[in-house]
Amino acid sequence: MTSALLCSRLADVESPTLFTMKLLTALYATVICLSAFLLFLLEPIAARQLLPLFGGSAAVWITCLVFFQCTLLAGYWYAHLLISHTAPRAQAVIHMALLTLALLSLELRVHPSATAVTWHPILSILGLLAVSIGLPFLTLAATSPLLQAWYSRAGGSEAPPWWLFALSNAGSLFALFLYPALIETHLALHWQVIVWAIGFCVFSAFCGALALQSRRIGSAAAAVDRPSPDQDSPRSWALWILLPGCASMLLCAVTNHLGENIAAIPLLWIVPLAAYLLSFIVAFASPRAWPRFVSVRMLALTLATFAYLLYSSRMSLPPQISIPVYTLALFFACLFCHGELYRLRPSANRLTGFYLSLSGGSAAGAILVGLVAPNFFHASYDLAITVILLAAVALIVTWKSGMTPRILWTAATIAMIYIAVMQARSLGQEAIVQLRSFYGTLRVTETHLPPEAETTRTLYHGRIQHGTQLFGNGLRTQPSSYYAQSSGVGLALDLCCEGHPKRIAVVGLGTGTVAAYGKPGDDITFYEIDPLVERLARALFTYLHDSQAAVHVVLGDARLSLARESAIGKVQPLNDVIVLDAFSGDAIPIHLLTAQAIALYRRRLRPDGVLVFNISSQYLDLAPELELQAQHAGLETALVHSEADESRGLFTADWLLMSANHALLHRSEIANVAQPVSMTPGLRLWTDDYSSLLPLMKWRTRERRSSQR
Structure with a gap:
């Protein structure tokens, strides 16, 4: 039976038989799972297209997450209004009209340009996403609550529809792992968009069929479920918002904390998001498998774990230990929140209102961490504040359980406040300044080590060192950190x-x-995307001031700035050397490493000039990709490794030189220290339309200094 014939027959059903109801159940489950799958594929596809405009910043993903949560809220609100205020026939007509508009607006390509407001990147990202993917995303977001309501009305309420919500999160989780593992590694970006558009058309056809079928069925009786007796109380409504809001805040806070303070590993954001989705699946699919008394006790252990990690924030645990610990803590905390949310579930006639409250809380949590915190706090206190809120929420939820839980969770809340104060003091002990912007948390420390330096200042982005300067014994004008005279640069x-x-x-x-x-x-011209970095470099370090060269700083994304210079032509002199030192941390600006980017650098470089890439990293091996780029461009390379020297403030560093100047790369000073590049089998050339970090991951890393990039 073709899909068209199936849809036609289902649309004519008014009183489903047992067989038809089974068929409807399978179709509802398929469409809900497909909508969630497409939703979570659309998120990384859209985010990838925004990265070139905003310097590859990891904050792009957090801001996208805010947009996704807010659009999810809009979709749930639309579903709630449709179910609560319109008749079944009107619901079908309105939703089919929305599906048609979404199909007509199916462009799916974000078009960043140099004229975007990079000084207000958050507003730029939100605006670009709203214009490009807003309507398809809203349509997909409305699917789960809307179809669950139709399913209950069609007679499916004999079995509670909550398993469909768990199924939608399973679809999201599947897409979350499938995209980096298979789709990104095998499909160029334009093919990803085409495949996604085909999937959306299939979804629209089946969703339209369900809309036609739903208009022939009147209102059904309330679901046969066992909701909490106080489900309609103001307390329950407040917890419908507070519990998911706390879980959403915790997701964003842990994601930020892992990337900035634990390990700057590409794609690390997938791990906490997977734990968050898994907690929804467990809470809504098999609540009996995870009793409440177990959840409460695991939350107490989770809070103790967070307290220890925050109190010992200056102690560095290996990422192999800290990442699983943080992820498990996030999972159990979210499982408590979502398990309590399930315990307070309403009957089917209030289903869309429940989901609306849930999405409202989730959106509020993402906004607080993603938008409010960077503008109000000078350092990253998100996790500590969220853990305090988690303890307070546990106190509210268990208040009716007796005096012992009240004392326990009150003490826990007070303890978390104390831990947060101690963490704030610890972060500020060695720091002479802390600043925070869209691009992350910046901190400058001042110490008296090594002794030869007398005074040493270091600039941190999270826990990643972005440079250091030694001020004593004539070392003030000597290059330090990754820039030793014996290094590649x-x-x-x-x-x-x-x-x-x-x-x-x-x-x-x-x-x-x-x-x-x-x-x-x-x-010397520096290209820097974060204005705060220039402020700190001029105010607290003297390299720019002491230099004998004419020094300039151009703010904005480097590739866009160089492209503007290239468009000017002969007015701008060509460079002898272009140093690319932006490949640190988990925010790898891939758009600076594509074939088109290399071609742009060559247009801004003298024929005998040299490109110099800082590829020092614990987690990524960029050398094979750059070797591939050099072969594509007809250039030669030299990989230079230099060792650390703590007495002079020098770090271990890896630099790759790329040039058409054969004589330069074969001079004895370079040739004698150059190392061969070990190529990765099956590696593909990165372009503006294709890139994948997964083949370049170092799954077994060498032990290096914690400051190593």
């Missing part, structure tokens, strides 16, 4: 332009260490 800058002044472009400012290589007549 040091050799390139010393050897490239003997006999004439150098013109240098540097992508990524940090503390401005490259300016230490400047000599009279040289010209």
Whole structure:
């Protein structure tokens, strides 16, 4: 039987038989699961297209998450209004009209441009997403509550519809793992969009069939379920918002904390999001398998774990230990919140109102962490504040259970407040300044180690060091951290332009260490996307001020800035060296490493010039991809590794030099230290339409300093 014939027959059903009801159940389950699957595929596809405009920042994903939660709320609100205020026939007509509009608006390509408001990146991201994917996303978001209501009305309420919500989260979880593992690694971006659009058309056809079928069935009796007796009380309505809001805040806070303070691993955000979705599945699919008394006790253990981790924040645990611990803590905390949410579930006639409250709380939690916190706090206190809220919510939920739980959770709330205060003091002990922006938390510390330095200042982005300066014993003007004279960048800058002044472009400012290589007549231009980094580099470090070269700082994404210079043409002189030092942490700006990006750099580079890439990383091996890019562009490479020297403030560093200048790369100073690049089998060339980090992951990393990138 074809899908069209099946849809036609289902649309004519008024009183479903047992067989027809089984068929309807399968179709409802399929459409709900497909909608969630498409929803979670659309999220990374849209986010990937935004990265080039905003410098590859990890905050792009958090802001996208805020948009997704808010649009989910809008979809649930639409479903609630449709079910509560319109007749079945009107519901079918309205929803089919929405499906048609979504299909007509199916562009799915975000078109970032250099004129976007990079000074207000959050507003830019939200606006671009709303224009490009807003209507299809809203249609998919409304599917789960709307179809669950139709299913209950069609006679499916003999079995509670909550398992359908668990099924939708299972579809989301499947898409979450499938995208980086298979789709991103095998399909170019334009093919991802095409495949997604085909899937959306299939979804629309089946969803339309269910809409036609639902208009022929009148209101059904209330679901045969066992909701909480006080489900309609103001307390229950408040908890419908507070419980998912706390879980959403915890998801965003743990994701930020893992990326900034534990390990800057690409794709790490998948792990906490998977734990969050899994808690929904367990809570709504098999509540009897996880009794409440177990959930409460696991929450107490979870809070104790968070308390220890926050109190010992200055102690560095290996990522192999801390990431699983944080993920398990997040899972059990979210399982408590979602389990209590299920315990307070209403009857089927209030189903859409319940989901509306749930999505409202989730959106509020994402907004608080993703939008409010970066603008109100100078440091990352999100996790500590959220854990306090979690303890307070546990107190509210268990208040009716007796005096012992009240004392326990009151003490826990007070203890979490104390831990948060101690963490704030600990973060500020060595820091002389802490600032926070859309691009992350910046902190400058001042110590007296090593002794030879007398005073040492270090710039941190989260826990990643972005540069350091030693001020004593004549070390103030000496390059430090990753920029030793024996490093790849040091050799390139010393050897490239003997006999004439150098013109240098540097992508990524940090503390401005490259300016230490400047000599009279040289010209150095830094490209930096975060305005706060320039403020700190000029106010607390002296590399820019002390340099003998003419130093300039251009704010904005480096690739867009270089493209504007290339468009100007002969007015802008070409560079002798372009240093690319923006590949640290989990926010790998892939758009700076594609074939189109390499071609742009060559247009801004003298024929005998050199590109220098800082590829120092514990978790990614970028050398094979850059070797592939060099072969594609007809260039030669040299991979230079330099060791750490703590007495001079130097870190272990890996730099890759890329140039058409055969004589430069084969000079003895470079050739004698160059290492061969070990290629990864099956690796594909990155372009603006295709890239994948998964093949470049270092699954077994060498032990390095915690400060290593």
